[in-house]
Amino acid sequence: xxxxxxxxxxxxxxxxxxxxxxxxxxxxxxxxxxxxxxxxxxxxxxxxxxxxxxxxxxxxxxxxxxxxxxxxxxxxxxxxxxxxxxxxxxxxxxxxxxxxxxxxxxxxxxxxxxxxxxxxxxxxxxxxxxxxxxxxxxxxxxxxxxxxxxxxxxxxxxxxxxxxxxxxxxxxxxxxxxxxxxxxxxxxxxxxxxxxxxxxxxxxxxxxxxxxxxxxxxxxxxxxxxxxxxxxxxxxxxxxxxxxxxxxxxxx
Amino acid sequence: xxxxxxxxxxxxxxxxxxxxxxxxxxxxxxxxxxxxxxxxxxxxxxxxxxxxxxxxxxxxxxxxxxxxxxxxxxxxxxxxxxxxxxxxxxxxxxxxxxxxxxxxxxxxxxxxxxxxxxxxxxxxxxxxxxxxxxxxxxxxxxxxxxxxxxxxxxxxxxxxxxxxxxxxxxxxxxxxxxxxxxxxxxxxxxxxxxxxxxxxxxxxxxxxxxxxxxxxxxxxxxxxxxxxxxxxxxxxxxxx
Numbered sequence: 001x002x003x004x005x006x007x008x009x010x011x012x013x014x015x016x017x018x019x020x021x022x023x024x025x026x027x028x029x030x031x032x033x034x035x036x037x038x039x040x041x042x043x044x045x046x047x048x049x050x051x052x053x054x055x056x057x058x059x060x061x062x063x064x065x066x067x068x069x070x071x072x073x074x075x076x077x078x079x080x081x082x083x084x085x086x087x088x089x090x091x092x093x094x095x096x097x098x099x100x101x102x103x104x105x106x107x108x109x110x111x112x113x114x115x116x117x118x119x120x121x122x123x124x125x126x127x128x129x130x131x132x133x134x135x136x137x138x139x140x141x142x143x144x145x146x147x148x149x150x151x152x153x154x155x156x157x158x159x160x161x162x163x164x165x166x167x168x169x170x171x172x173x174x175x176x177x178x179x180x181x182x183x184x185x186x187x188x189x190x191x192x193x194x195x196x197x198x199x200x201x202x203x204x205x206x207x208x209x210x211x212x213x214x215x216x217x218x219x220x221x222x223x224x225x226x227x228x229x230x231x232x233x234x235x236x237x238x239x240x241x242x243x244x245x246x247x248x249x250x251x252x
Numbered sequence: 253x254x255x256x257x258x259x260x261x262x263x264x265x266x267x268x269x270x271x272x273x274x275x276x277x278x279x280x281x282x283x284x285x286x287x288x289x290x291x292x293x294x295x296x297x298x299x300x301x302x303x304x305x306x307x308x309x310x311x312x313x314x315x316x317x318x319x320x321x322x323x324x325x326x327x328x329x330x331x332x333x334x335x336x337x338x339x340x341x342x343x344x345x346x347x348x349x350x351x352x353x354x355x356x357x358x359x360x361x362x363x364x365x366x367x368x369x370x371x372x373x374x375x376x377x378x379x380x381x382x383x384x385x386x387x388x389x390x391x392x393x394x395x396x397x398x399x400x401x402x403x404x405x406x407x408x409x410x411x412x413x414x415x416x417x418x419x420x421x422x423x424x425x426x427x428x429x430x431x432x433x434x435x436x437x438x439x440x441x442x443x444x445x446x447x448x449x450x451x452x453x454x455x456x457x458x459x460x461x462x463x464x465x466x467x468x469x470x471x472x473x474x475x476x477x478x479x480x481x482x483x484x485x486x487x488x489x490x491x492x
Contacts, residue, residue: 002325004358005325005356005358008355008356008358011352011355012341012352012355012356015344015348015352016341016343016344019343019344020343087339087341087342088337088339089339089341091304091335091337091339092335092339092340092341092353093356094304095302095304095328095331095333095335095401096328096353096356096357096404097324097325097326097328097329097356097357097358098325098356099321099324099325251305
């Protein structure tokens with residue numbers, strides 16, 4: 001696998017995005033802001049502090065991660081699917097020196113780049129809201145990218161498995177929404193029955209939200225290291241599946 | 253020197269045999285045509301030449317090398333593919349389509365722009381350079397797909413039904429350009445189901461039917477041997 005050739009695929013997607021970003025930037029950005037304002041200020045008025053934080057402070061770190069998760073997921077489900085099945089972009093690219101695995105890597109890197117774009121913009125808005133107080137929050141930027149890689153990868157797996165574009169509803173409703181709601185963004189999972197606590201350990205977003213919250217308000221401790229190692233482990237274990245499954249899907 | 257050699261190529265799609273023990277070679281600088289009706293196996297065979305599809309069994313070599321992962325990028329660097337469907341990037345302009353495509357071949361931007369402009373002139377599309385490709389007519393899209401396959405100045409050109417669905421004027425324009433490329437020494441492989449196209453452009457023709465090559469010869473020899481024009485020869489050979 002040649003990294004430079006994967007970047008060529010990334011560049012193609014970036015070129016198209018530069019032409020079209022005006023129509024999608026606002027949308028991707030608007031939803032997390034709605035959560036932050038509606039829940040942070042609205043619901044937050046009825047909630048006392050959680051772990052010493054106001055409600056909007058409590059949810060802000062998680063909203064950064066969930067917006068990164070959704071950005072990569074949209075890109076590598078609907079986006080990748082359209083390029084593969086409708087626009088035949090894959091066919092065009094594979095007639096050039098680019099190999100299939102390089103194409104997939106380019107798609108994943110691009111999905112993660114979308115996470116980076118939206119995640120950091122939202123982080124910056126939170127800074128304007130006065131929610132970001134520590135310099136160490138800058139360390140969050142690489143984690144936003146890692147979050148993007150993880151969900152780009154899982155989304156490519158979904159893309160390889162769906163029978164048609166409408167089936168992505170299942171992926172969103174049955175997979176991403178539960179991960180989102182039970183990730184500890186809106187309430188501490190520890191206060192729920194133990195089955196939820198145990199299941200959330202398998203949820204990559206839960207760990208990413210923990211990392212984000214530590215960087216927002218805590219200090220870098222063993223827990224932070226543990227969470228980071230877990231996330232990298234998760235990334236590596238699931239990485240090969242997107243390549244194998246999408247290849248199978250495409251060439252049959 | 254032979255640019256492409258195929259030996260006993262077989263391709264199954266599940267239980268369907270798309271190619272049935274196909275052997276051929278294509279010489280440097282010749283224009284070679286696979287002639288056959290829809291579903292004869294032409295596209296499958298063409299896709300094999302640029303490593304898009306691998307044979308179920310048999311051996312294919314391009315530029316004297318087998319198409320493994322290690323050789324493939326190097327081989328494809330010297331091939332230009334003009335696919336049957338225009339898979340252009342619908343969100344980009346005419347020029348952007350060419351430049352993005354040039355990047356896959358690792359061509360520098362400055363060189364890509366120069367080359368793109370030359371090619372746009374070559375097919376008289378220069379005035380449409382900034383137009384979004386969605387707005388192009390079918391003939392113009394075809395011409396753009398055609399020159400996109402030339403962006404890397406390929407030694408071997410693969411044209412899958414280059415003029416299917418085009419009006420006579422556009423068809424003539426594409427034919428003229430293919431003639432020019434042939435005279436500049438490029439090796440050209442094309443598929444077609446138009447006798448006239450094969451006869452006019454090609455040095456040798458392989459007539460295909462149901463996944464097999466029935467005969468390979470020059471258009472003159474085919475007419476002579478089977479005493480009749482190429483259309484008659486073709487219809488006789490591929491009779492149900």
